[in-house]
Amino acid sequence: MEITSAELGLAARVTNLCKTYGSATTSVTALDDVSIGIRRGQFTAIMGPSGSGKSTLMHIMAGLDEAGSGRVWLGDTEITGLGDSELTVLRRRRIGFIFQSFNLVPTLDVRGNITMPFALDGRRPDAAEKDWIDQLTDSLGLGDRLRHRPHELSGGQQQRVAIARALATRPELVFADEPTGNLDSRSGREVLTLLKAASTGYGQSIAMVTHDPIAASFADRILFLADGRVVEDRERSTAEEISGIMLGMEQCA
């Protein structure tokens, strides 16, 4: 019998994952035999230069893109080979997303955006979930902004709404794709502190894709990708150490 992700203490994992784009003659290898696990309750950063395959890895783990070969699990559910509607429901109930460009629904106000994962499921948050959302919006400083629409908020505020939306359903894993990429350094630091607090405070598993060493220094663990392969796996590191590793990778290349 196979070892389950839960027994390994993993929120998600991939084994022998490969992915190529394009036709045979012009193919580009995005991922080349990657096997990793994202630990439950930890804040994991996936680092690498542009074109290293980190975004592709995240898309496949989140059920947004198909694996070329290899296997992918979210918790104990193998998602390789699931159909579009199963993946859709899985994303809705078990995964949270934070994007670089915030990606809030412009026609909905802050509350509408935060409760959207519930609305997509055709239900309203129950009492416990409502309490949780109130707690989230308070701690994210959005309490007095609930009736505002996205274009009335600053970038940092919009990203905090996106964080609240991602955490509202207490998903098994939150994927953050360059969450500080469109923010000034102060707002960026705020967002990272909030993500870190979510992981240390109540054990939210988070996987963050980034190429910013300062952002990665907030994580408990850092996976380095280059040319579609995992080249380093470090515990918490300082921004200087991370920059050093990145520079070393550039020089090898």
Added chain:
Amino acid sequence: MSGSETASATGHAGRGASLLVAALASAFGVLLLETTSVLATVVSGNDVSRIAAVRAALSIVAFLFITIAVYVSAIVTTNTVATVIAGRTRTIALMRLIGSSAGDQRRAVALDGLKVGLAGAVLGAAAGILLSFAGVRLAFGAGLIPDLGYRLLEPLLALPVVIVVLSTWCAAWVGSRRVLTVSPMQAVGAAQERTLEESARRPGRNAFAIVLMATGVLFLAGGVWAGQVTEYGVLLGLAGGLLSFTGLVLGSHLIMPPMLSLVGRFLGGSAPARLAVANASQHPERSARTTIGLVIGVTLITMFAVAGSTFETMMQPLMDDPVTRAAVSETVSTSLAVISVLVGFSALIAAVGMINNLALSVLQRSREIGLLRALGFTGRQVRAMILAESVQMTVAAVTLGLVLGVAYGWAAAQSLFGSVTHAGLVAPSIPWLLVTLCVVGTAVLTVGATILPARRAVSLAPIAALAAG
């Protein structure tokens, strides 16, 4: 899909629709003139001296309907261009950023309109002429018309073509005025249609629209009142109709959103329905643009039908003889059928505009739809959302059109025939067959309009939302 790809895709879709609208209007004009020519020849036999007089009378009627069709198609084209521009904000801003003037940008859009108008009008005219030749041959073969020297190619046919080209050009120019509000800075930030819409809110236009509507309604009431005494009441009523309707078109962004949210209430509280309602009510300009053409079409059809049957009701007490009654009834219903077909063509043009606008709005929301898919919206829910938007728009437009048409038609009958029949104020008579046809047409349009946009929206990869930029 990147922003520039979306922009060029919407550009192509918009051009296709404008081409189709211009072609339809031009084909309609040519066909109508050909029909009057054939009719005049048939009526006059081969007596050439009579043809001209009959022809002139028929042409005046033909041009009335051509004007309606051109008016509707100009509104549709203006709105299509405005929608395309709204979606192309970033590209225009980028051109402004690297040194193109707003005037240059606008002239380019207008020139494009001229080309599209020219191509559409010529294509439509060619189709109209071919259809006329085929029609005459068929009618002759079936023994419906005698073998006379029909003139199917004549200089007069150039007139609708020229009118359509000029109106498409003007429509592109008017629709492109938004180009002037695009700032080069929008190429740098994340520009959304929203900023554009807010800058386009003009209190002056709103006030003007409201004044026009109020004056128009007063004139209409005056026309109905004066119509009890003199048939010249219709002139007052006509002025009232034109004023209030122009006010309505100008102020459509004030009227349509409340109508849409009213209809939206009946759609229920599911996530797709709520998003559809939010989309319509938070883009008042866009929803007004999408629906106003259809409102005009339905209003016109209903107006003629209600005016006709109300007139019939008013005449009934005056006619004791059942034979005369039947004859009048027959004449009214034949004329109504002809008029409905003629005006129905304008409604068809309006429907093309609505379908196209819905498709454009889906194209322009690729990112948003991709995001919804990433967050867990199923393909079925996306389809339901687009269907809900379509239901909301067609139901609101057709309902408003029916209500307005009944009011205008009743006012027309009262102000024109009130003094003749001395029937006093009678309730408007509503031709239920027409209402049923409208409802069925609406249902077909509602579902038909969503087929392509829904297919496109469902095929969008959720990953599109993740792509930065």
